[in-house]
Amino acid sequence: MSETQPSIGELLTATVPMVRTLNLEYVETTPERAVLRLPDQPEYHNHVGGPHAGAMFTLAESASGAVVLAAFVDQLSRAVPLPVRAETTYKKLAKGPLTATARLGRPVAEILAELDAGARPEFPITVDITREDGDVTGDMTIVWTLRPNS
Template identity: 65%
Template sequence: MSADQLSVGELLVATVPMARTLHLEFVEITPERAVVVLPDQSAFHHHVGGPHAGAVFALGESAGGALVLSAFGDQLARAVPLAVGAEIAYRRLAMGAVTATATLGRPAADVVAQLDAGERPEFPVTIEIRRADGALTGEMTATWTLRSNG
């Protein structure tokens, strides 16, 4: 992991209280994908012993945020990234630690070109959530925007 990748995870843990509360582990962060782990913690379990749906949602949103910061960090002087919507489908019971992998749904260059044209781009981030055994437990799509500072 490079210093830049590590700094995005450290930044999120330092500035996003939910990331600290859930003890999220930022495993990989590049402009192409982010991988974040929610450790198995009984304080965040639901009634059948796995991670609560709210904690899983926060995991997915955090993975998306890490990806967006990595992909568009060079735009922060002129635009702020904001999540504008999200949808999640819980596919299978999640038990133990779960991992969210986020990827951009559009090329970053297209998003920046829209920003350059004076528009407020919106773009999807897709997130897969998996158990340690690799089973897909959830799928999430978060819509993000870059809102101009000017």
């Protein structure tokens, strides 16, 4: 971004305390996709020596929020993005650093058309959580909405 405008990662790191707490790293952020990394940190391990499920959930949810903000940053004066619901599946033992890759599940133009029509659009973000070896350890689908400002 420019010198006067922070990147999505800088903005979220500055405004969301859990991002700072877990030391999440923003690798890539676009309106269609975000990639975040959770470093391996023993203070956030579970009973089997991998990242705690809560840390994994926060990683995935944060990646979904980065996509939403990147896609709709120009709409913040008229709508607030909010998570509605999430479903998480833990598939394999997670060890070491993890990467979350989030993808917007509907076209931005379609979502904005609903907002323009006076609706409160809902849209899914899918997230894969992977280990360094590329194996998927979990996934999340989180549904977001754009709540029009009153």
